[in-house]
Amino acid sequence: MNARGRMEKLEQSLGDPADPGSPLGFAAILAADERAEMFAEGERALDAYGLNAEFVPPEYGGRLTRLDDLAEIMQSVYRRDPCLGLGYGTSSFIAAVNVWTSADDEHRRTVAGLLLGNRRVASAYHELAHGNDMGRTEFEAMPGRGGLVLNGRKEVVTNIQRADALVMFARTDRRQGSRSHSQILVEKEGLAEGGLRYLPRFPSVGMRGVQLGGVEFRDCLIPGDSVLGTAGHGLEVAMRSFQITRTLLPAMMVGILDTGLRTAVGHALSRRLYGGVAADLPEVRSTLVGAFADLLACDCFGLVCARALHLLPRQTSVLAAAAKYAMSGVMSEAMHRLSIVLGAQSYLREGENGIFQKLMRDLLPVGFGHAARAACQMTILPQLPMLARRSWSTADPAPAGLFRQDADLPPVPFAQLSVTAGGQDSLSAGLAGVLEATSAGADRDERRVRDLAGRFLAELRELTETCADLPPGERTFAAGSDAYDLASRYTAVLMAAACLETWRHNRDDPFLGNPAWLIAALGRHAGRLDGRTPELPEDVEKTLYAELLDRHEKGVSFGLSSRRFAGGSR
Structure with missing residues (x-):
């Protein structure tokens, strides 16, 4: 199938x-x-x-x-x-x-x-004392007694008790350096009694049903061949693997915003207010359309970055961090605005709108779970100078298959993922291509697209000038806020490029080829970059609102594929 x-x-x-x-x-x-x-x-x-x-x-x-x-x-x-x-x-x-x-x-x-x-299977990386600083991990898997002896704690681990096996990040060499840690596979069956004990669950505001516990090992012996891959390469493997999970988790969580928007639309259509329904109010309509546009932008960026893992695996260290950073911020902001539409209903824990408060709580970890947004910025920041010098003015555009849902993709090239992008970025190169493909004398919508492409291309050129000579001290975790802002602005450019190229390569699609969704998505994105609240053109908002209501009525997803969901009228 x-x-x-x-x-x-x-x-x-x-x-x-x-x-x-x-x-x-x-x-x-x-x-x-x-x-x-x-x-x-x-x-x-x-x-x-x-x-x-x-x-x-x-x-x-x-x-x-x-x-x-x-x-x-x-x-x-x-x-x-x-x-x-x-x-x-x-x-x-x-x-x-x-x-x-x-x-x-x-x-x-x-x-x-x-x-x-x-x-x-659970991934046991986290130690509360060190957070995202994996190089300081204290948990040990040291040679001894004919195998590896485990000592230490892991905390805030999903499914720590329910899992049959653990992939653990452990110190395997007490010397300092980048080769001091490995990943190990621990199968619980066969462990000596008393070798591990579980720590109490950590209470959480969201994801309340998920088991977030800890474990402590004391002189627990496991087989010596439990190391995954080459000993001492654990940090490198983690950095490569994070590219897949940082990309995929936010892309999956677009489903949360879909239901949040669906709930808000249903409420706005049924809530009687001032002799009509809430959806008749211009501010409410604008909020719903804005959230729809944000969802489309996030879905687009997430799926483009997912395909990049197949097609551009040596560039995805930057793309994955950008996807996690940008999508988590946009989705959280959209859910907050939708909560205002729902008003007091957004707090209720039962009834037809009760799911909203749970979804809003459960969405919070997208911004910090697995890797915090600041950690994503820190992945991008030291790579900016090389990207500015090697790619942003000269790179070849990405392949068309990156932007089409019907494109054939090769198998996931796990072995080709690279810790850094090596200064390569094919995605942002598409901004110039969109300008070339649109005409200044074309119809109104195409001129709008051209103007938006020009806005983000100008942003990229400004970043090129600023980042090419970024001082070494501004490429580290101790960098100032202005340097971190450069990484944020770059993620905005990448998301815009993904949307523009998706539109350009799908002009034959009835929805994706219509520039209305693109104008709305990028108009909002440009507004954030400029520090203002964007207002969409009236005709664009009207087109997207009609699309939103049609999908809501038919039980169709609000994402790019507009696929059929269970529920809704037929």
């Missing part, structure tokens, strides 16, 4: 989440959230579907062929219950990516067997 067929199958197996009588619907999800429990019925449904097979490459019996398809499949889970998305699926995916990136065939088959058997 192809990916579109699997998306339809998953949607139908999970059913209409707005159905109050459904055992898999929002009412049941909210009840589980009130108990701070994982949604058991949802987990059973995902077991029956075999969701874990989506995380396993086909050579090991799974269905992981395209990362953009995986993002869309997981949007179907996240749009219902982000706890289910993270606690059932994504936590295992994060761990497994490290195995596909670095491990030998035996370790890969072990992890594939666990996942295909509906078991869980």
